[in-house]
Amino acid sequence: MTELPAHVDIREVCLRDGLQIEEPISLAAKIELLEAVVATGVREVEATAFVSPSKVPALADAEALAAELTRFDNVEFSALVASPNGAKRAIAAGLNSIEYVVSASDAHSRANVGRGTADATVAIADVARIAHDSGASVEVIVATAWDxxxxxxxxxxxxLDIITAAVDLGVDRIAIADTIGTATPRRVQTLIGQVRPILAGTPLGAHFHNTRGAGLASAFAAVQAGVTRLDASVGGLGGCPFAPGASGNIATEDLVYLLRDSDIGTDVDLPKAIEAAAVAQRLVGHDLPSSLLRAGDRIIG
Amino acid sequence: MTELPAHVDIREVCLRDGLQIEEPISLAAKIELLEAVVATGVREVEATAFVSPSKVPALADAEALAAELTRFDNVEFSALVASPNGAKRAIAAGLNSIEYVVSASDAHSRANVGRGTADATVAIADVARIAHDSGASVEVIVATAWDxxxxxxxxxxxxLDIITAAVDLGVDRIAIADTIGTATPRRVQTLIGQVRPILAGTPLGAHFHNTRGAGLASAFAAVQAGVTRLDASVGGLGGCPFAPGASGNIATEDLVYLLRDSDIGTDVDLPKAIEAAAVAQRLVGHDLPSSLLRAGDRIIG
Structure with missing residues (x-):
C-alpha cells in the first residue's frame, strides 16, 4: 500500500459551504454551531463568505459573524470571497485568512461570479495583494476542478493554468474542489499527479462532496496521493442545489473515522464531531447525510 | 498509483442481503426486481437464502423463487446457506452455486446460527461435499471479518483459520465480509495482505456495507489490493438492523460509477442499474440510500 501520512489537517466548512444553501439560521444559532465545532479540536474553520447577500442570504451576516470570532482561541478562521471587493470586506471584518475561488470551467465561473475563468484568474493578483498588504494569507480554491x-x-x-498563475502570484495555499461531487479515486490521483509538479512547495488541499457516494473514497485517494489538507463538514451539512436530497460535503465525522482506522491522525475528536453533527442537524431542522450520526462509532474493543 | 485491474465482477445481492431485513414482498415483486437486475447485464446474482423461514421471513419463499430462476439465461444464481441442511435444500431447489457463511467471531456466529466459529468451520466439509456431489460450486463467506x-x-x-480450512477442503471461492459496515481502507488492505498468501489460487471476493460511509472507499481499497470480485446491491438496499436509517450494502450503481471513472470495467450497465434501484425503491416502499438514484450520472461531455 502507498505510504500514508501520519496526520491530515481538516478544515471545517459547515459554517460556510454547509449553511450556504440552507434557509438562513440566526447568528445565535451559528455561534452555537461554531462552539460545537471548535469543541471538536479542529484547528481551521471556514467561518463564512463575503459574497453578495442577495445571492447567498444564508451568509448575509458575514460581518456580524466575523465580529464574534475573537472569542475563540487556537482556531484559524477563514472566509471565502469571490472578488477583490469581497477580500476587502473580509479584511475589514478582521479575517486574516482568505479563500478566493476560481472556477476552472467558464460556464460555472460565469454562473457563479458573472465572469469567465480568465478574468477570475487575473483577479488573483488583486486579491493576493489586498490580503498580503494586511498581513492575511490567501488560498486559491479551484472550483469545478474535475467536472x-x-x-x-x-x-x-x-x-493547471489557474494554479500556475496563483503560484506565480505568491498565494499561500492551493485547493482543488470537486464542486458537484463527481470525482472518483483514479481521476483524483491523476489530477493531483499533474498538479504536484507545478506547486513549487505551495501546500495543496482538496475539497470533496459525496453527491455520488464516492466522496470519502476520493478523499482517501487524495491522501494516498500525498494531500494532507482536506475540507469536511459536520453532519455532511451542505446539500447540492441541483440534486435535492443528495449528500453534500463529506461528513467530518465519517472522514475522521476512516482516517483514524487507517492510522492517520487528525485534530478532531470523533465523539465531539458526532455531537457537533447532531447540533447542526437540530439547527437546520432536517436529516443530515452523515453516516456516523446514525450508526455511531464501531466498538474498538 | 497501484496497478488497477481492467475488470471487476460484481455479484448483485439485493434479492438476498438486500431484502432479508425488509418486510416480505411478494414473489411477483421479487421477479420484477430480478428482471430489472438481470437487465443490468450483471452475470452473478445472489437470489435468496435457504435458512430458517421463521428467522428470515422475507426469504421464506426460497424454493418458490428458485423455481422461477430457469427463465433467465446467462446469469449464475447463488444462494446463501448457514448449515449443511440449508445446502441440501438449495441443491434440491436447483441451485448450483452455494454460499456458506461462517462468522469469524464466536458471539456473532452464535447469534446468527446458534453455534460458534469452530463448529461452523467444521461444517464446511459437509457443505462442500453436498455441493460438489451435486456438481454445484461452493463459496465460503467469512462474516464479521473485521469487526x-x-x-x-x-x-x-x-x-485466516477459517480460510485455511476452507481452502484445504477444496471450496471454489472465498469471500470476506464487512458484516456491520465498519471496515476502512487501511484495515481492508491489511487483511487482504494476510489472506492472499493462504488462498492457494482460490478466488477471493469482498462484501462491504456503507454503514459508516466508508463502504465505497473500502471496496476500492480492496480492488487496489487485487480483489476483482465485489458484492453490491442496487439502491444500496439492505439496511442494518441495529442502526435504523443507516446505509446498507454498497449500492451497485454507485460502485459501477466509481469503477467506471477509475477505468475499471464491469458487466453492469449504469443507467440500467439506476433503473433497477428505482424498481427496488418502489417495491420496498421507502427511500434507499443510493447516491446515483438521487443525483444521476455525471455529464460525460
Missing part, C-alpha cells in the same frame, strides 16, 4: 455541471469534464490544463 | 457487533475487532488469525 462542471454545465460543460461536463474540465480539461486539466485549465486547472 | 463483530458484540465482540469488537476480530483477530485476523480467526479469519
Amino acid at each position: 462542471c455541471p454545465f460543460d461536463g469534464p474540465t480539461a486539466s490544463q485549465r486547472v | 463483530c457487533p458484540f465482540d469488537g475487532p476480530t483477530a485476523s488469525q480467526r479469519v
Whole structure:
C-alpha cells in the first residue's frame, strides 16, 4: 500500500459551504454551531463568505459573524470571497485568512461570479495583494476542478493554468474542489499527479462532496496521493442545489473515522464531531447525510 | 498509483442481503426486481437464502423463487446457506452455486446460527461435499471479518483459520465480509495482505456495507489490493438492523460509477442499474440510500 501520512489537517466548512444553501439560521444559532465545532479540536474553520447577500442570504451576516470570532482561541478562521471587493470586506471584518475561488470551467465561473475563468484568474493578483498588504494569507480554491455541471469534464490544463498563475502570484495555499461531487479515486490521483509538479512547495488541499457516494473514497485517494489538507463538514451539512436530497460535503465525522482506522491522525475528536453533527442537524431542522450520526462509532474493543 | 485491474465482477445481492431485513414482498415483486437486475447485464446474482423461514421471513419463499430462476439465461444464481441442511435444500431447489457463511467471531456466529466459529468451520466439509456431489460450486463467506457487533475487532488469525480450512477442503471461492459496515481502507488492505498468501489460487471476493460511509472507499481499497470480485446491491438496499436509517450494502450503481471513472470495467450497465434501484425503491416502499438514484450520472461531455 502507498505510504500514508501520519496526520491530515481538516478544515471545517459547515459554517460556510454547509449553511450556504440552507434557509438562513440566526447568528445565535451559528455561534452555537461554531462552539460545537471548535469543541471538536479542529484547528481551521471556514467561518463564512463575503459574497453578495442577495445571492447567498444564508451568509448575509458575514460581518456580524466575523465580529464574534475573537472569542475563540487556537482556531484559524477563514472566509471565502469571490472578488477583490469581497477580500476587502473580509479584511475589514478582521479575517486574516482568505479563500478566493476560481472556477476552472467558464460556464460555472460565469454562473457563479458573472465572469469567465480568465478574468477570475487575473483577479488573483488583486486579491493576493489586498490580503498580503494586511498581513492575511490567501488560498486559491479551484472550483469545478474535475467536472462542471454545465460543460461536463474540465480539461486539466485549465486547472493547471489557474494554479500556475496563483503560484506565480505568491498565494499561500492551493485547493482543488470537486464542486458537484463527481470525482472518483483514479481521476483524483491523476489530477493531483499533474498538479504536484507545478506547486513549487505551495501546500495543496482538496475539497470533496459525496453527491455520488464516492466522496470519502476520493478523499482517501487524495491522501494516498500525498494531500494532507482536506475540507469536511459536520453532519455532511451542505446539500447540492441541483440534486435535492443528495449528500453534500463529506461528513467530518465519517472522514475522521476512516482516517483514524487507517492510522492517520487528525485534530478532531470523533465523539465531539458526532455531537457537533447532531447540533447542526437540530439547527437546520432536517436529516443530515452523515453516516456516523446514525450508526455511531464501531466498538474498538 | 497501484496497478488497477481492467475488470471487476460484481455479484448483485439485493434479492438476498438486500431484502432479508425488509418486510416480505411478494414473489411477483421479487421477479420484477430480478428482471430489472438481470437487465443490468450483471452475470452473478445472489437470489435468496435457504435458512430458517421463521428467522428470515422475507426469504421464506426460497424454493418458490428458485423455481422461477430457469427463465433467465446467462446469469449464475447463488444462494446463501448457514448449515449443511440449508445446502441440501438449495441443491434440491436447483441451485448450483452455494454460499456458506461462517462468522469469524464466536458471539456473532452464535447469534446468527446458534453455534460458534469452530463448529461452523467444521461444517464446511459437509457443505462442500453436498455441493460438489451435486456438481454445484461452493463459496465460503467469512462474516464479521473485521469487526463483530458484540465482540469488537476480530483477530485476523480467526479469519485466516477459517480460510485455511476452507481452502484445504477444496471450496471454489472465498469471500470476506464487512458484516456491520465498519471496515476502512487501511484495515481492508491489511487483511487482504494476510489472506492472499493462504488462498492457494482460490478466488477471493469482498462484501462491504456503507454503514459508516466508508463502504465505497473500502471496496476500492480492496480492488487496489487485487480483489476483482465485489458484492453490491442496487439502491444500496439492505439496511442494518441495529442502526435504523443507516446505509446498507454498497449500492451497485454507485460502485459501477466509481469503477467506471477509475477505468475499471464491469458487466453492469449504469443507467440500467439506476433503473433497477428505482424498481427496488418502489417495491420496498421507502427511500434507499443510493447516491446515483438521487443525483444521476455525471455529464460525460
